[in-house]
Amino acid sequence: MMKTWKQFMAGMLTVVLIAAMAGTALAAGGKLQVSSAGVVVIDQAKVEPGGTYTVGKEQIPGVVDYEAANGKSYHYLPAQMLTDYLNIWNNWSEKRKSVVLGATMEGVELEAKVVTDEEQLNERPKTAELGLHVGPFTEVPPSLVDTTKKPTQVIDDKTRAQSVTGYGNSGIFLPENGKYILLTITNNGTSQARCQAGLPLRLGVWDRFPSVALDPGKTITRAFEIAEGTTAEAAEFVYSASPTLTDEVDVTVSLMQYR
Secondary structure, eight states: OOOHHHHHHHHHHHHHHHHHHTTOTTTTTTTTOOOOEEEEEEEEEEEEEOOEEEEEOOOOOOOOEEEEETEEEEOOTTTHHHHHHHHOEEEEETTEEEEEESSSOOOOOOOOOOOHHHHHHHSEEEOTTOOOOEEEEEEGGGGGGGSSSSOSSEEEEEEEESSSOEEEEEEOOGGGGGGGEEEEEEOOSSSSSSEEEEEEOOOTTBBBBOEEEEOOOEEEEEEEEOOOTTGGGGOOOEEEESSSHHHHHHHEEEEEEOO
16 A cells, blocks of 8 residues: 555656646646755754655655745645654545545445454454564564563563553664564453554554454563664554453563664
8 A cells, every 4th residue: 555655656746846847837826846955854854955755766856846926935745754754644545536644434334243252352363473564663573582682672671550441651662772672461360451562643543563362361472673774753662451351451561672
């Protein structure tokens, strides 16, 4: 889905560039042109002044300027930058011919469904699926992580949590501080817990790995590899443990970063 969107944006900005080079006037009397401006996100230069932005294998203008008929200028950025630099989900809707930011109900079919307690307890896998990607994180075998060395960052260290709603936390994990995140959750309670991990909620969308069921008395360890080049804007990792049904959750959680 994101690959299709990147291809679309590359094509659209190529059209913009051609129009600008030809000096095409817009209906309102304004003009588009490639800008000499750069892009700075949270005080970090992402595109140098007059530089290009990479979409797939294409180098496209980082900023496009629109000069209105009254002489006032406006700056346009590729919508993909919202995902790359601000971790905001975006997509292209062919049906509506529109850029879509955040959650959408397009194509969703709502169906009333009665689920029994037994079905809820069995609907989630009890082991994680390896190799899946969410943002800059990839779920990998825990055996890849060398825990004989001290962690470079500790978010939770055998934190005991008891709650009727669940326990959650988050951290910023940059690859230069270590390649791996190791999440360990032990279910101390008498009912099943649901273990979730992924990116933080953005515009109504929580991009996450499939949740894993954790039965009473069991422990699960999940490892995630951080992609090289991950920026601070995209490096937030969130995780939680919550009751599968309405019972209280009682868990012990550790989350650490390793080289």
